[in-house]
Amino acid sequence: MEATFTLDGQEVPFRPGQTILEAAKAAGVYIPHLCHNPEFKPHGSCKLCTIVVNGRNGSACTMQASAGQDVDSETPELQTMRRTILQMLFVEGNHFCPGCEKSGNCQLQALAYDFEMTTPHFAETFPDLGVDASHPDAWIDFNRCIQCELCVRASRDFDHKDVFALGGRGLGVKLIVNSPTGKLGDSAFAVTDKAAHVCPVGAILIKRVGFAQPIGMRQYDLAPISAEADVCEIPEAPHG
Amino acid sequence: MVDAASPPIVKVRIATTSLAGCFGCHMSLLDIDEHLFDLVGVAEFDRSPLTDIKHCGPCDIALIEGGVCNAENVHVLRELRSHAKILVAVGACAINGGLPAMRNRLDVGDILAQVYRNPHSGATEIPNDPELPLPLDKVYPINEIVRVDYFLPGCPPSGEAIWKYLTDLILGRMPRLEPEDLHFD
Numbered sequence: 001m002e003a004t005f006t007l008d009g010q011e012v013p014f015r016p017g018q019t020i021l022e023a024a025k026a027a028g029v030y031i032p033h034l035c036h037n038p039e040f041k042p043h044g045s046c047k048l049c050t051i052v053v054n055g056r057n058g059s060a061c062t063m064q065a066s067a068g069q070d071v072d073s074e075t076p077e078l079q080t081m082r083r084t085i086l087q088m089l090f091v092e093g094n095h096f097c098p099g100c101e102k103s104g105n106c107q108l109q110a111l112a113y114d115f116e117m118t119t120p121h122f123a124e125t126f127p128d129l130g131v132d133a134s135h136p137d138a139w140i141d142f143n144r145c146i147q148c149e150l151c152v153r154a155s156r157d158f159d160h161k162d163v164f165a166l167g168g169r170g171l172g173v174k175l176i177v178n179s180p181t182g183k184l185g186d187s188a189f190a191v192t193d194k195a196a197h198v199c200p201v202g203a204i205l206i207k208r209v210g211f212a213q214p215i216g217m218r219q220y221d222l223a224p225i226s227a228e229a230d231v232c233e234i235p236e237a238p239h240g
Numbered sequence: 241m242v243d244a245a246s247p248p249i250v251k252v253r254i255a256t257t258s259l260a261g262c263f264g265c266h267m268s269l270l271d272i273d274e275h276l277f278d279l280v281g282v283a284e285f286d287r288s289p290l291t292d293i294k295h296c297g298p299c300d301i302a303l304i305e306g307g308v309c310n311a312e313n314v315h316v317l318r319e320l321r322s323h324a325k326i327l328v329a330v331g332a333c334a335i336n337g338g339l340p341a342m343r344n345r346l347d348v349g350d351i352l353a354q355v356y357r358n359p360h361s362g363a364t365e366i367p368n369d370p371e372l373p374l375p376l377d378k379v380y381p382i383n384e385i386v387r388v389d390y391f392l393p394g395c396p397p398s399g400e401a402i403w404k405y406l407t408d409l410i411l412g413r414m415p416r417l418e419p420e421d422l423h424f425d
Binding site for chain 1: 329332335341342380381384388392395417424425
């Protein structure tokens with residue numbers, strides 16, 4: 001007999017080594033997540049996929065499934081906590097959707113839609129972390145970075161370039177670029193890198209394609225994120 | 241048809257204002273098209289750019305467009321809050337400052353000095369008429385100034401979204417957007 005655990009009262013089968021998030025996804029059950037992308041090692045930092053396993057909190061993306069676990073995910077308490085996490089992420093950065101090229105393709109925004117987050121609620125911090133437009137094909141708005149480290153993981157594990165890292169401590173944590181000047185243009189970063197295409201928000205953007213797809217016709221305008229796959233495929237490199 | 245014996249309709253009083261906004265949300269309100277006839281059947285407007293009434297009396301619903309960027313915005317917002325039973329933040333700017341808040345990383349003194357520098361003489365001539373409201377150091381979302389009851393996101397919210405919200409509020413329901421009407425852009 002196949003091993004199973006219980007997720008919100010439903011039996012979910014799993015293979016040995018699968019995380020709770022992976023097993024749930026394979027069974028067609030969506031657990032909200034932001035820093036997780038199935039192509040990369042789990043990170044467990046955004047805490048959006050927090051679940052309660054046998055009475056204790058854990059991250060569904062890092063916790064291994066095991067037989068007989070009793071997992072709660074879609075409880076009012078967890079959903080409220082997830083919405084609060086989203087609100088804190090919004091006020092920590094400058095997330096002005098109407099002025100952002102990523103709007104409609106942004107996972108942070110799409111999750112806020114799913115959670116009916118109509119207000120960021122907390123006092124805005126309005127950070128001033130700057131913009132790096134030094135690279136000919138891509139630019140970074142550090143004020144939109146949510147520190148999920150997807151670009152760090154992609155550049156390290158997939159591109160083998162180690163272009164990105166998180167530097168600083170506590171509130172001062174910031175995405176940093178591995179180059180003599182600290183500028184993206186002086187790094188080994190290329191627009192064909194995996195790291196150029198994994199940002200779930202509008203922090204790392206490809207130049208000259210921002211509005212190729214009109215607002216209102218984008219991925220999460222057409223279907224909610226709970227029904228969509230993660231954004232990770234590399235589109236064709238821009239020509240010319 | 242209204243029965244002759246039925247009591248007269250007590251109309252809902254609505255006040256609206258545009259603070260640090262672009263009037264796009266008010267345009268969207270007008271974009272409810274023929275529902276405007278339904279609306280004026282059950283509601284009347286107090287202070288609003290649509291009526292040109294300068295100060296509002298007691299009202300049921302206040303719709304606030306735009307964030308708070310100067311001293312006058314604070315006074316207007318507080319006046320509407322003190323007179324309205326329900327205050328709704330309409331649109332991205334009222335909810336998180338929106339595009340005007342992109343000035344928040346800059347010093348307001350530097351901005352004024354830059355904008356009002358006379359290109360010919362090089363002198364800075366910042367207008368100082370007492371009629372002009374003083375700008376605030378930052379553009380603030382309205383919920384950082386007053387208590388807000390509901391938030392209607394969008395840039396602007398669509399006419400359908402505004403109409404859904406207004407009908408919910410007028411009928412005494414908790415306002416809620418359909419998923420397809422919930423957009424931040």
